[in-house]
Amino acid sequence: MQMFPLTVDQGVVRRRGKVLVGPVDLTLEGVGATIVVGPNGAGKTSFLKMLHGVVRLNGGSLTWACPRAEAEKRQAFVFQTPVMMRRSVVENIAYPLRLIGVPRKEARARAADWARRIDLGDALERPAVLLSGGERQKLALARALIRDPEVLFLDEPCASLDGRATREIEEILTEAAQSGTRLIMSTHNMGQAQRLADEVILIIGGRIHEFAPAEAFFAGPQTPQGQAFLRGDIVE
Numbered sequence: 546m547q548m549f550p551l552t553v554d555q556g557v558v559r560r561r562g563k564v565l566v567g568p569v570d571l572t573l574e575g576v577g578a579t580i581v582v583g584p585n586g587a588g589k590t591s592f593l594k595m596l597h598g599v600v601r602l603n604g605g606s607l608t609w610a611c612p613r614a615e616a617e618k619r620q621a622f623v624f625q626t627p628v629m630m631r632r633s634v635v636e637n638i639a640y641p642l643r644l645i646g647v648p649r650k651e652a653r654a655r656a657a658d659w660a661r662r663i664d665l666g667d668a669l670e671r672p673a674v675l676l677s678g679g680e681r682q683k684l685a686l687a688r689a690l691i692r693d694p695e696v697l698f699l700d701e702p703c704a705s706l707d708g709r710a711t712r713e714i715e716e717i718l719t720e721a722a723q724s725g726t727r728l729i730m731s732t733h734n735m736g737q738a739q740r741l742a743d744e745v746i747l748i749i750g751g752r753i754h755e756f757a758p759a760e761a762f763f764a765g766p767q768t769p770q771g772q773a774f775l776r777g778d779i780v781e
C-alpha cells in the first residue's frame with residue numbers, strides 16, 4: 546500500500562505555550578529528496594520530528610496515504626547527534642534487524658556488509674562509543690538504512706563533519722535516493738542542499754515560507770524572506 550502523499554493540514558506543535566511549528570499546510574509526494582532549510586532555531590528539527598510522528602501535533606492533522614501504524618514501520622530517522630549503544634559496531638548496525646526478529650547470525654552478516662560500505666569493515670568488533678563523530682554519523686545512517694525504509698528523515702546529518710565525511714554520507718544518500726528511498730532532510734549547508742535536493746522547504750519561525758522545486762528555489766525564491774535567506778542575510 547502506498548505511503549504517499551503525506552498531508553499536513555494546519556499542523557501545529559507547541560511546547561510550554563510556545564509555537565515551535567505551524568500552522569503548516571503541506572502535501573509531500575512520494576519521490577525524490579526534500580531538503581529543509583532555515584535559520585537556527587527556526588523549527589526544522591521539530592518539523593521533521595512532527596512529520597516522523599515522534600512529536601505529536603497539538604493542532605491540525607497529519608495523514609499518510611496508508612494507516613499510521615503501517616507508515617511508522619516503513620520510515621527511519623537519523624538524529625543530529627546519534628546515540629551509540631554500548632555494544633560493538635556490528636551489533637549497533639544489526640540492532641534494528643534484531644528488533645524485528647531477524648536471527649542473530651543473519652543480522653550480523655547484513656550489518657557487516659553495511660559496515661564495509663561505510664568503511665568500518667575493519668572495526669566490526671570495536672565498541673561503537675569509541676568512534677569519531679563522522680564514523681558515528683555513518684554508522685547511524687547504516688543503522689537507519691539496514692531495514693530498507695521507504696522514507697528516511699535526517700536532521701543535519703553532516704553538521705560539524707569535514708568535507709570527506711560529508712562526501713561519503715552524500716554518496717550513501719544519493720545511492721539510497723536512486724534506489725527509491727524518499728529523503729526528507731534538514732541542512733545548514735546550501736552546497737549540500739543544492740547537490741541533493743529535488744525540492745526545498747524554507748522554514749522561518751516555525752512556518753513554511755517557501756516550498757519549491759530545487760531549481761526554482763535556487764534560481765530565485767518567491768518571497769522576500771527566501772531571497773534574503775539565500776543571500777545569507779539574517780532572517781528571523
Ligand SMILES: Nc1ncnc2c1ncn2[C@@H]1O[C@H](COP(=O)(O)OP(=O)(O)OP(=O)(O)O)[C@@H](O)[C@H]1O
Nearest residue numbers: 560561563565583584585586587588589590591592
Ligand atoms: N521541548 C521543547 N520545549 C521548549 N522549546 C523547545 C523544545 N524543543 C525545541 N524548542 C525550541 O523551539 C525552537 C525550534 O527548535 P528546533 O530545534 O526545532 O529548531 P531548528 O531549526 O532545528 O534549530 P537548529 O538549526 O539550531 O538546530 C527553538 O527556539 C528551541 O529552543
